Amino acid sequence: MPDRVYISFLRLPLLVRILLLAILVFLTFGITIHFLEPDTFPSIFDGIWWAIITASTVGYGDYVPHSFFGRLTALFLILLGVGLVSSYFGTLAAAAVTKQDAFSEGRIPFKGTGHIIIIGWNERSRELIGKLTSVKFPEMIVLIDETLEANPVKSRFVHFIKGKGHVDETIIKSDIQRAEKVLITADRGNDELQADMNSILTLLTIKGLCAQVKCIVEILTADQVINALRAGADEVIQSNKLTSVFMVNSLHSNGDGLLSNVVHQLQESRLMDIGVKEADIGKGFREMCQELLNKDFLLIGIKRGEETILNPAHSFQIEENDQLLLFK
Template identity: 50%
Template sequence: MWSILLERLPRGEGMHHRIYTSFLRLPTLVRILTMAILLVLFFGIIIHIIEPDSFPTVFEGIWWAVITTSTVGYGDYSPETFLGRIVGILLIFVGAGFLSTYFITLATTAVSRQNNYLEGKVHFRGDKHLIIIGWNERSKEIIQTIRTLDQFTDIILIDETLESNPIMDAKVHFIRGRASQDHVLIKANIATAEKVLITADQHKDELDADMNTILALLTIKGLNPNITAIVEVLTREQMANAKRAGADEIIQSNRMMSYIMTNCIATDRVVSTFVEVLDELHGSRVHFHPSNDYVSQSFYTANGNLLKDGKLLIGIKRGENTMVNPPQETVIEKQDELLIIDSLSQ
């Protein structure tokens, strides 16, 4: 009815139509609350006009309207005349309905918001976060380890197969969708993320998984060229494509597992010993460190100096070559990078 009347307004009164249209665009919760407030104000003013003796000021009238619509009924103010009681009846029928609708809508919105959050439909608004793509045992272990060592970093998990967030943690935000789609990455606030880890899709064969990884990497780098991208690649042939796509670090998991298994066949207890070493590294990190303070020192001398700070020197990266446990007399050069192990907390 209101829309028909507004359409018949003269063009000079188009402002009313714009106000009405703007009001309709407000969220349902805001519209219902606005109408409830206007009703309370209207009936509060009316009851003051009708019964000025019982309601000396407009505030008393509004107070009575609020108490009546909320069904509390203190009884400190009440209409005495027939017309005043008719106004009270209308207020109960109309106002209480609007107020009840408001609280019902508020509860429904809260539940809907919570469900959307669990189902990965809510945008992440933070920054300097870590994005992990793909849900599997590897990503599960990574998230649990990071949450143990760092209580402040936000982790965004992106996966298209999960129905809801698999980890109930306030710092783990789930986004459901495909990581090669712009709108999914925008939900994860990719523009302000610091790092992204792309794990291989366990539901695809190796070549398809690598192609899916590279496609996601291209999309990510297109939206945020400065982000540090760590990718898992299953086939050696796709390593070059991953580098071309902008991968900062490439993990070839199949190659590492093949190395362990091959040595297991050739030598006794290699696998169990290697696993024990990995367990000892839990809570530590292996990374490259600039050689500025150790130039011209021997590998043996530099290792001794690093040990004083709780760091273990295990190798030297020179150009494209990495030397693990080189001869002790190897001299460190200016362009070298030191491969060291230290605690994640350092």
């Protein structure tokens, strides 16, 4: 039985072991001094109070032993107790520093719910995280990257995890089961095809661990879009295609940057899709636009199945399963 207790004690964290030893010393010396000098220390609590104050080197002087054995007890307490108290606070400080370093270096798992996971650190993710954390009520973001040495964002709403996105251990650390969405960004430092393969591999890892989480994947090559969808992507962003649209528009607009200016104005707006209410079925697009404008929404189109119709005819009728595309 004593061996079992001793083994259980050794398995406790160092900080807890030192604290338990310190408490044992305070109780032992506090009770001992009470029985050695009951007149000076009327109660056991007074003795424990004296032991704690003496061992912590505060020394108020409200209780002082007068007998030879009382002072001898005090000497042993000073020699033993001060070392324990110093060890405790030193270990506590070291543990706090170690914990902070581990948190900053991405070695601490995230625990939470409803968070957004962003995989890959680059200018796109930097801009995105900046916008997500600058709103009035920011969502918690978990950033996963293998190249960073420490969290690049000084925000309490960003939790950094260092590791490869296609490794199970890394994804599990992000509490994937309770995440709201995952954004996988492409590594433009690699060959485009290789970057897409890495993104799809990461997607397969995530879907294998949590099939229900919504995954948005950035794909660079058009040929790999179908593979990303086969791997379970809920949405695919073809960033190269979007860039080419901007370039073509710039060439045809004589360099006035019209599309860029429009997108810049819409940066603070949020594109969303909402289902059609039963009362709106059969209404025309123009009538629906007017109703939503009165509520400060801008209706720009309709999503019907796999087809997206932007700015349809005014007489275009709303059907039951349509999705309204609008800006807030």
